[in-house]
Amino acid sequence: MAHSMAPSTVAAMLRIEFGIRKVKLALRGLKKSILFTVIKYGAGFVWLRNPVGSRRVIIGMIIQKLRRVLEGRTPRIGVAYDLWSNSYDDQPGNLVWDMDEELFERFLALVDLRGKTVVDIGCGTGRHWPVLLASGPVSLTGYDVSRGMLDKLLSKFPQARVGLIGEDGIAPLFTGSVDIIVSTLALAHMPNPEPVLRNWARALKPGGCLLLTDFHPAALSHGAKRTFVHENRSFVARSFVHPLPEVSRLLISLGLEVLDSGERVVDESVRHYYEQKGALRAYEQSKGVPMVYGLLCIKK
Numbered sequence: 001m002a003h004s005m006a007p008s009t010v011a012a013m014l015r016i017e018f019g020i021r022k023v024k025l026a027l028r029g030l031k032k033s034i035l036f037t038v039i040k041y042g043a044g045f046v047w048l049r050n051p052v053g054s055r056r057v058i059i060g061m062i063i064q065k066l067r068r069v070l071e072g073r074t075p076r077i078g079v080a081y082d083l084w085s086n087s088y089d090d091q092p093g094n095l096v097w098d099m100d101e102e103l104f105e106r107f108l109a110l111v112d113l114r115g116k117t118v119v120d121i122g123c124g125t126g127r128h129w130p131v132l133l134a135s136g137p138v139s140l141t142g143y144d145v146s147r148g149m150l151d152k153l154l155s156k157f158p159q160a161r162v163g164l165i166g167e168d169g170i171a172p173l174f175t176g177s178v179d180i181i182v183s184t185l186a187l188a189h190m191p192n193p194e195p196v197l198r199n200w201a202r203a204l205k206p207g208g209c210l211l212l213t214d215f216h217p218a219a220l221s222h223g224a225k226r227t228f229v230h231e232n233r234s235f236v237a238r239s240f241v242h243p244l245p246e247v248s249r250l251l252i253s254l255g256l257e258v259l260d261s262g263e264r265v266v267d268e269s270v271r272h273y274y275e276q277k278g279a280l281r282a283y284e285q286s287k288g289v290p291m292v293y294g295l296l297c298i299k300k
């Protein structure tokens with residue numbers, strides 16, 4: 001026999017069910033907010049209990065992670081160039097190299113290398129070595145922070161004298177023992193130029209010369225980076241901004257005199273480098289920015 005409920009009973013049951021559902025929803029919300037509160041205050045608690053130093057480490061790790069995601073990996077400089085060493089020599093149409101070469105050759109024409117003791121700091125794979133060796137030095141020694149780059153150099157010049165140095169860039173040079181110091185596109189990788197330049201000035205004989213070229217600090221400040229690809233992953237070779245007036249002032253204070261100097265700026269004459277790489281947007285952004293500078297100095 002079918003039962004039919006009175007409308008008032010149905011309404012009461014519906015009210016009860018509606019009430020239960022509201023309580024369930026409220027409980028679910030409460031659970032969520034308890035979980036959220038635990039996470040929030042738990043993290044806050046851990047954070048506060050951490051000493052300042054480790055908090056800094058945590059912030060550093062987060063920033064590093066974000067940087068890696070945004071701009072590619074930035075390993076230690078020696079590791080970066082170890083990774084880069086296999087493909088470093090294979091860079092056709094490298095604007096920075098060409099700008100460097102222009103300044104380097106101009107300076108080299110003003111210096112007599114015959115019978116001289118020459119040292120190349122941050123020598124890499126020995127890109128300038130054919131021309132340096134052809135100039136007749138009595139010795140040519142290269143120093144670099146990357147074993148990989150030095151191995152590449154040795155594969156091209158098996159008799160070469162080379163030395164591995166640390167990230168501080170300080171080569172083991174005797175006082176007043178060197179006629180010519182060459183350093184191309186390396187100084188900005190060294191965190192502190194003062195002890196490096198001091199070391200060079202100390203090692204140079206009176207009348208000795210320094211041929212320096214480097215990635216321009218203005219380009220670095222403008223956001224330019226030295227990047228490369230290794231096994232389909234992008235890497236950055238870390239650089240530091242050493243303002244040019246500061247470098248010049250340091251050199252002068254160390255007893256060196258600037259004989260010649262130059263800068264190479266991104267202008268219409270180098271537009272085709274960017275065009276060939278399909279990077280005209282980068283060209284527009286870099287127009288007017290000096291990319292490479294060079295200084296030829298003599299020790300008084």
Ligand SMILES: C[S@@+](CC[C@H](N)C(=O)[O-])C[C@H]1O[C@@H](n2cnc3c(N)ncnc32)[C@H](O)[C@@H]1O
Nearest residue numbers: 081122123124127144145146167169184186189
């Ligand atoms: C852009 S490459 C230039 C190599 C070479 N001089 C040239 O012009 O092709 C920079 C070189 O500097 C080296 N380097 C970077 N930091 C260094 C440091 N702190 N001390 C010595 N060499 C360093 C790198 O390993 C790399 O071989």
